[in-house]
Amino acid sequence: xxxxxxxxxxxxxxxxxxxxxxxxxxxxxxxxxxxxxxxxxxxxxxxxxxxxxxxxxxxxxxxxxxxxxxxxxxxxxxxxxxxxxxxxxxxxxxxxxxxxxxxxxxxxxxxxxxxxxxxxxxxxxxxxxxxxxxxxxxxxxxxxxxxxxxxxxxxxxxxxxxxxxxxxxxxxxxxxxxxxxxxxxxxxxxxxxxxxxxxxxxxxxxxxxxxxxxxxxxxxxxxxxxxxxxxxxxxxxxxxxxxxxxxxxxxxxxxxxxxxxxxxxxxxxxxxxxxxxxxxxxxxxxxxxxxxxxxxxxxxxxxxxxxxxxxxxxxxxxxxxxxxxxx
Amino acid sequence: xxxxxxxxxxxxxxxxxxxxxxxxxxxxxxxxxxxxxxxxxxxxxxxxxxxxxxxxxxxxxxxxxxxxxxxxxxxxxxxxxxxxxxxxxxxxxxxxxxxxxxxxxxxxxxxxxxxxxxxxxxxxxxxxxxxxxxxxxxxxxxxxxxxxxxxxxxxxxxxxx
Numbered sequence: 001x002x003x004x005x006x007x008x009x010x011x012x013x014x015x016x017x018x019x020x021x022x023x024x025x026x027x028x029x030x031x032x033x034x035x036x037x038x039x040x041x042x043x044x045x046x047x048x049x050x051x052x053x054x055x056x057x058x059x060x061x062x063x064x065x066x067x068x069x070x071x072x073x074x075x076x077x078x079x080x081x082x083x084x085x086x087x088x089x090x091x092x093x094x095x096x097x098x099x100x101x102x103x104x105x106x107x108x109x110x111x112x113x114x115x116x117x118x119x120x121x122x123x124x125x126x127x128x129x130x131x132x133x134x135x136x137x138x139x140x141x142x143x144x145x146x147x148x149x150x151x152x153x154x155x156x157x158x159x160x161x162x163x164x165x166x167x168x169x170x171x172x173x174x175x176x177x178x179x180x181x182x183x184x185x186x187x188x189x190x191x192x193x194x195x196x197x198x199x200x201x202x203x204x205x206x207x208x209x210x211x212x213x214x215x216x217x218x219x220x221x222x223x224x225x226x227x228x229x230x231x232x233x234x235x236x237x238x239x240x241x242x243x244x245x246x247x248x249x250x251x252x253x254x255x256x257x258x259x260x261x262x263x264x265x266x267x268x269x270x271x272x273x274x275x276x277x278x279x280x281x282x283x284x285x286x287x288x289x290x291x292x293x294x295x296x297x298x299x300x301x302x303x304x305x306x307x308x309x310x311x312x313x314x315x316x317x318x319x320x321x322x323x324x325x326x327x
Numbered sequence: 328x329x330x331x332x333x334x335x336x337x338x339x340x341x342x343x344x345x346x347x348x349x350x351x352x353x354x355x356x357x358x359x360x361x362x363x364x365x366x367x368x369x370x371x372x373x374x375x376x377x378x379x380x381x382x383x384x385x386x387x388x389x390x391x392x393x394x395x396x397x398x399x400x401x402x403x404x405x406x407x408x409x410x411x412x413x414x415x416x417x418x419x420x421x422x423x424x425x426x427x428x429x430x431x432x433x434x435x436x437x438x439x440x441x442x443x444x445x446x447x448x449x450x451x452x453x454x455x456x457x458x459x460x461x462x463x464x465x466x467x468x469x470x471x472x473x474x475x476x477x478x479x480x481x482x483x484x485x486x487x488x
Contacts, residue, residue, distance in 0.1 A: 195436070250479065288433060292429060324464070326460045
């Protein structure tokens with residue numbers, strides 16, 4: 001970890017000094033222990049504040065379309081970014097959707113060994129008393145006023161990381177390898193299968209239970225790198241598609257459409273889930289489309305830069321078993 | 328929905344099951360819409376459960392429209408377009424087919440009866456087939472009953488605010 005951090009700092013410093021890039025998006029120390037914060041670095045000196053640890057969860061690809069749409073001098077501006085496996089797949093999809101030009105970004109890829117969910121750890125300690133945190137290859141040591149407690153990384157991984165099959169970035173200009181092995185899921189993700197085992201009524205009930213927590217802050221949308229529309233359907237007024245209310249059907253409407261808009265594009269990075277202040281288990285619903293797209297169209301977002309997105313193409317022999325045949 | 332419509336729906340032919348579903352049909356202008364027309368001209372009998380919106384192509388259907396219809400109080404939605412290879416715009420129905428395949432699975436996964444959202448191919452020459460589709464979809468949705476759990480209750484919203 002420390003070695004990787006050092007490599008990031010020196011390489012970013014060099015890139016900025018040589019004017020290879022104008023700005024670099026990375027992580028800095030968060031204001032609270034167990035947290036990191038995205039940061040924008042534009043000088044060699046500032047590069048020293050960059051960090052790398054198991055809490056660098058944010059998908060930084062989300063900033064790129066926003067930055068690029070504001071840049072005046074598009075031809076000569078170059079942005080550097082640090083990418084885990086999932087982040088790099090988001091970038092590939094953004095490039096495919098013509099939101100970015102590959103030449104405008106410099107990607108420092110980092111092989112990821114799974115991110116740790118700080119909420120899981122904080123739920124096991126008194127969060128007010130946490131002073132600091134250290135980490136080794138497999139363990140997180142949390143220091144609090146009460147003393148030290150050691151947590152296993154494996155047990156406190158972010159849920160999407162458990163199912164991750166692309167821990168090494170699929171696209172990069174420079175790859176940094178950490179001392180740990182990149183994490184590779186060996187068993188299939190049980191989320192969707194388990195949910196489908198439940199009867200229909202119960203599934204709807206769980207959906208209602210989960211989504212009734214929603215306060216409609218739209219953080220899930222804002223954290224998602226795929227959600228770059230200048231005007232979101234949620235805010236359109238001509239026509240207004242659904243009410244600005246806390247009515248449960250309006251909330252369900254918003255979430256089903258938002259999630260469906262990610263069909264064939266969602267890389268299961270978990271940004272929406274981590275952004276949710278109400279801890280809604282959004283992955284229960286987002287993961288379904290990831291699996292279905294893979295199963296039906298054999299497509300995994302962000303893996304290949306050449307493959308066309310599944311809903312932007314078709315085959316004449318596509319399965320149509322769901323269409324009705326009256327007789 | 329206008330009041331007069333509700334009255335006609337109330338007068339059901341089947342006295343044991345008074346529920347007559349309200350179904351929204353998105354029909355492609357170049358095929359299914361003409362197919363429905365042909366069904367009428369040919370005097371085929373079919374249930375009066377459908378309200379039709381004519382669209383230029385089944386590829387024009389945004390999944391949002393379908394979910395909106397369900398939330399607005401329709402008990403089911405049918406989207407009908409041209410058979411593969413017959414699209415007026417060459418490939419609109421092929422794109423639509425991929426989208427619908429995912430949408431149907433997704434809604435079923437969330438806990439909406441799969442019968443409520445259906446898709447079919449009906450050409451302009453298939454009036455009889457259109458009547459059959461309407462009958463089948465109506466029967467399916469009758470079996471599901473009214474869609475209460477996803478219908479927006481305007482009254483409750485007003486009381487809340």
